[in-house]
Amino acid sequence: xxxxxxxxxxxxxxxxxxxxxxxxxxxxxxxxxxxxxxxxxxxxxxxxxxxxxxxxxxxxxxxxxxxxxxxxxxxxxxxxxxxxxxxxxxxxxxxxxxxxxxxxxxxxxxxxxxxxxxxxxxxxxxxxxxxxxxxxxxxxxxxxxxxxxxxxxxxxxxxxxxxxxxxxxxxxxxxxxxxxxxxxxxxxxxxxxxxxxxxxxxxxxxxxxxxxxxxxxxxxxxxxxxxxxxxxxxxxxxxxxxxxxxxxxxxxxxxxxxxxxxxxxxxxxxxxxxxxxxxxxxxxxxxxxxxxxxxxxxxxxxxxxxxxxxxxxxxxxxxxxxxxxxxxxxxxxxxxxxxxxxxxxxxxxxxxxxxxxxxxxxxxxxxxxxxxxxxxxxxxxxxxxxxxxxxxxxxxxxxxxxxxxxxxxxxxxxxxxxxxxxxxxxx
Amino acid sequence: xxxxxxxxxxxxxxxxxxxxxxxxxxxxxxxxxxxxxxxxxxxxxxxxxxxxxxxxxxxxxxxxxxxxxxxxxxxxxxxxxxxxxxxxxxxxxxxxxxxxxxxxxxxxxxxxxxxxxxxxxxxxxxxxxxxxxxxxxxxxxxxxxxxxxxxxxxxxxxxxxxxxxxxxxxxxxxxxxxxxxxxxxxxxxxxxxxxxxxxxxxxxxxxxxxxxxxxxxxxxxxxxxxxxxxxxxxxxxxxxxxxxxxxxxxxxxxxxxxxxxxxxxxxxxxxxxxxxxxxxxxxxxxxxxxxxxxxxxxxxxxxxxx
Numbered sequence: 001x002x003x004x005x006x007x008x009x010x011x012x013x014x015x016x017x018x019x020x021x022x023x024x025x026x027x028x029x030x031x032x033x034x035x036x037x038x039x040x041x042x043x044x045x046x047x048x049x050x051x052x053x054x055x056x057x058x059x060x061x062x063x064x065x066x067x068x069x070x071x072x073x074x075x076x077x078x079x080x081x082x083x084x085x086x087x088x089x090x091x092x093x094x095x096x097x098x099x100x101x102x103x104x105x106x107x108x109x110x111x112x113x114x115x116x117x118x119x120x121x122x123x124x125x126x127x128x129x130x131x132x133x134x135x136x137x138x139x140x141x142x143x144x145x146x147x148x149x150x151x152x153x154x155x156x157x158x159x160x161x162x163x164x165x166x167x168x169x170x171x172x173x174x175x176x177x178x179x180x181x182x183x184x185x186x187x188x189x190x191x192x193x194x195x196x197x198x199x200x201x202x203x204x205x206x207x208x209x210x211x212x213x214x215x216x217x218x219x220x221x222x223x224x225x226x227x228x229x230x231x232x233x234x235x236x237x238x239x240x241x242x243x244x245x246x247x248x249x250x251x252x253x254x255x256x257x258x259x260x261x262x263x264x265x266x267x268x269x270x271x272x273x274x275x276x277x278x279x280x281x282x283x284x285x286x287x288x289x290x291x292x293x294x295x296x297x298x299x300x301x302x303x304x305x306x307x308x309x310x311x312x313x314x315x316x317x318x319x320x321x322x323x324x325x326x327x328x329x330x331x332x333x334x335x336x337x338x339x340x341x342x343x344x345x346x347x348x349x350x351x352x353x354x355x356x357x358x359x360x361x362x363x364x365x366x367x368x369x370x371x372x373x374x375x376x377x378x379x380x381x382x383x384x385x386x387x388x389x390x391x392x393x394x395x396x397x398x399x400x401x402x403x404x405x406x407x408x409x410x411x412x413x414x415x416x417x418x419x420x421x422x423x424x425x426x427x
Numbered sequence: 428x429x430x431x432x433x434x435x436x437x438x439x440x441x442x443x444x445x446x447x448x449x450x451x452x453x454x455x456x457x458x459x460x461x462x463x464x465x466x467x468x469x470x471x472x473x474x475x476x477x478x479x480x481x482x483x484x485x486x487x488x489x490x491x492x493x494x495x496x497x498x499x500x501x502x503x504x505x506x507x508x509x510x511x512x513x514x515x516x517x518x519x520x521x522x523x524x525x526x527x528x529x530x531x532x533x534x535x536x537x538x539x540x541x542x543x544x545x546x547x548x549x550x551x552x553x554x555x556x557x558x559x560x561x562x563x564x565x566x567x568x569x570x571x572x573x574x575x576x577x578x579x580x581x582x583x584x585x586x587x588x589x590x591x592x593x594x595x596x597x598x599x600x601x602x603x604x605x606x607x608x609x610x611x612x613x614x615x616x617x618x619x620x621x622x623x624x625x626x627x628x629x630x631x632x633x634x635x636x637x638x639x640x641x642x643x644x645x646x647x648x649x650x651x652x653x654x655x656x657x658x659x660x661x662x663x664x665x666x667x668x669x670x671x672x673x674x675x676x677x678x679x680x681x682x683x684x685x686x687x688x689x690x691x692x693x694x695x696x697x698x699x700x701x702x703x704x705x706x707x708x709x710x711x712x713x714x715x716x717x718x719x720x721x722x723x724x725x726x727x728x729x730x731x732x733x
Contacts, residue, residue, distance in 0.1 A: 201622035202439070204539045204560030204599055275540030319548075320516055321538035323559070 002026050003424055004039035008048030008383065012055060012373050013356045021053065025379045028422030032375055046417070046426065048383055054355045055371035056088030056380035056420055059332060060151075060362040061180075061235060061259060061307035064090070064123070066112070067105065068097025073312040073400045075109065075123060076116035078332075081310070081399035083425055085332040086382045086415020089122040090310075091366065094133065095156040101128035101139045106147035120423040124366065126151040129168045129179055135160050138171055145175045150366040153180035155235060158216055160186055166223050169230035176367055178231040178257070183216035183242065184208075184283070193323050195269040195284040203272065205322070208284050210239040217242050221249045221256065233365055234258035236309050238283040240293030247302040257365045259305035260294045262331060262338035267291075267405060277318045277325035278405040281311065295348045304361040306354075308335050312401030330399050334406050340386050340413025351386060358382075383417040390414050429732050434546045434553040435725050437562035438604040446604055449724050450572050456727070457572075457720035459496070470499035470730050473530040477503040478521070478545075479556070480536040485691055485715065486556050486566075490533050493722035499730070502529075517541060518548050525549045531730055534558075552729045560594045565725060566690055567600025569718040571608060573710050574645060576717070577686055582609035587639050589673055590649030590698055591620040591660075597690045601647060602630055615639045616671060619660040636670075636677055645686040648673050648699045664697055674700040684708045691715070 003025045010021035010033075024031040024039055039045065064078040073081075075092075082090045092109055094100035100109060106125045113123025127149035131137045133156070141152060152172055158181060159165045168179050189208045194200050196207025217234055224232050234246055237258045249256040261281075269285045279285060297303040311328025318325050339358070343349040349357070359382070363370055371380045392409045394402035417426040428448050431441070438446070459465055475494045479487050487503060494501045504524075515523075521532065532549060534542050535556040542555035542562075557563040575581055586605055592598045592614050605612045606629055613631035614621065626632055633639040640646075651667055661667050678685045687699070687709040695701040704711060 196623055198624040198627055201624055202599075202628075204558075204562070204594075204596055206560075207623070275543045316516075319518055321536065321544060322540045323538040 002043045004043035004045040008053040010053045013360045052384040054382050055359045057358040057382045058089040058362050059087045060091040062090040062310040064092040075112045077400040079117040079121040081332040082121045084398040088418050088420035091124045093155045094128040099128045103143045103147040110148040118423045119421045124150045151180045155182045158184045169227040173229040178233040180233045183213050185212040185215040188212040194272045195286045199269045214241040217245045231255040238264045240290045243293045243297040257304045259307040260303045261309045266342045282327035306357045313403050337411030341411045379419045381419040385416045386413045388414040436542050436555045438564045438567045438600045453720040453724035456723040468498045470497040474500045475531040476529045478534045480506040489718045562600045563596040567604040569721040572717045573714045584610040585643040586645045587613040587643045588647045589615045593622045647688040651698045675703045
């Protein structure tokens, strides 16, 4: 297949380029690029006028649910959802059944990703840090790394034991693979289903105190100071205090990175007053002050990555009493819209910085090769129309699940296509 | 004048006029309760289902009596005897019951927001009879009714709610309702049982009964639950009684007699001393009687306006 990308604006943090650029891509390889490339009639022309061409976006925090919970999502529907959201790669979390805590499951997930959706989305497994995600014994990290694991996490649960966390840091440090912590001091959060504070008090809802997140991050940073060879990534950071801890650790030059979800920079806990279970996630939606703090963290680089924590659940699972509902919302198909609406339009980030947080930074953290946009390289691209205004309609989602708190919202900015593994997908 | 919503989910957000309408309507029903024949016809032909997913004796009986005295057909169901124990969801349970053509649902459930949830999945009028730690609007109304009956007006009245505020739907409904009616509301209890940022609601927070007793007209004493001790929220029932239990001796230091309320059931000599519960200043049994009148008023207003 020969493709001529015409009229787009290349935004590439790796090479630092920001200019209009046409591309000729033949069988997935960039043949030539420049301001005036010549395409004959054998090329299919894609008009990307007023659109951004960026290195392919990667969502480093996704729950694909397969194996074990295929009623919520499969690797196929999850990849379709990722592609529809403009992602050419996802990292899937290990809280499957069985958990991704041995080589065979890791390989299964990685390989399955190549077979579905024409292989247009790369699937990188994040393996469990401990066997069965039980927090008791280390998972076979070396084997898992060989099988393609790019990070270790017990996501959904924290690594509660300080001793196990220490050993996980030590062991993973041999392979340069980060430990991704779901930071939560569980002794303080039992039964909680929303942020502890004014709104929880008003609703009589059991609370999840912000300090439960901050305590775990503080502990981990102290451990990291003791084992400075290790790499620590804070998943779905949500509180002002947590952002401060990470900022401080970065100043010390510890190997700390962090991510935030679009819902944590878009919504605050007052939306729980609707008792809509699509506002229930863990960590919970926090306060306005926390939201402003994560935006500040994104701006000053404390927060490196935007990741969705895409957590599909069926309507039946979510359409229950608030306290009974499972945590989590889908996010792949709204991430770009929420990011441009909530961060770029409000001048928190430039488009260039947004691309770093959706593409280059997560790849660096996970030691994945940088996407090179140059002649002779394989094309791995995301196209975004930053001006497109659209209304979120969950019935249009490619994800098997529709549990989004943003149904009906009007967003600015949408992915218009991806190019990866020789496949062009226009949206 | 009629109620803004076709459901009664909570007192939060209800206007002074709406609350007054319910209280005023209850006055005439309260009068009926003293008649030899206590039955009136307004809900004749209407069917009310009482869905109690949490055990309750007094609230359920109070609602049932109110419904029957308004001539409604009444079905009551409690969780233990229901298909909930067979794993049926709240939504399915409610929809199935509604498919039997009912007009109103009274619901008691352990989850905050469950009445709200039901109001979205069924067409019937929904009355919240207590949703977890969120609201118990008819209790709040009957407490206000009892106070108004005793003091003539709620404006400027000083009421302190004593005990476990964190887990109390009674406290929340009282706070919302009383503040709207212009009363001064305070709470008193151990710091571990006061929810965060309660001060922002416009209530004073106390931790020492002797400090608040001289400043109030009425104490609404909440039931303390043993399971809170087990989860580490206070050390022992003995200590609770000594420091937060309302006793005759403690209230005797007030410049004038204090009215004692309790939503029941009372742990005698734990949160409230027996002698005080039975004293002339206790309005606990009036609360119970007024509860029937309030529930009649709510059922009447919701059941006859559409």
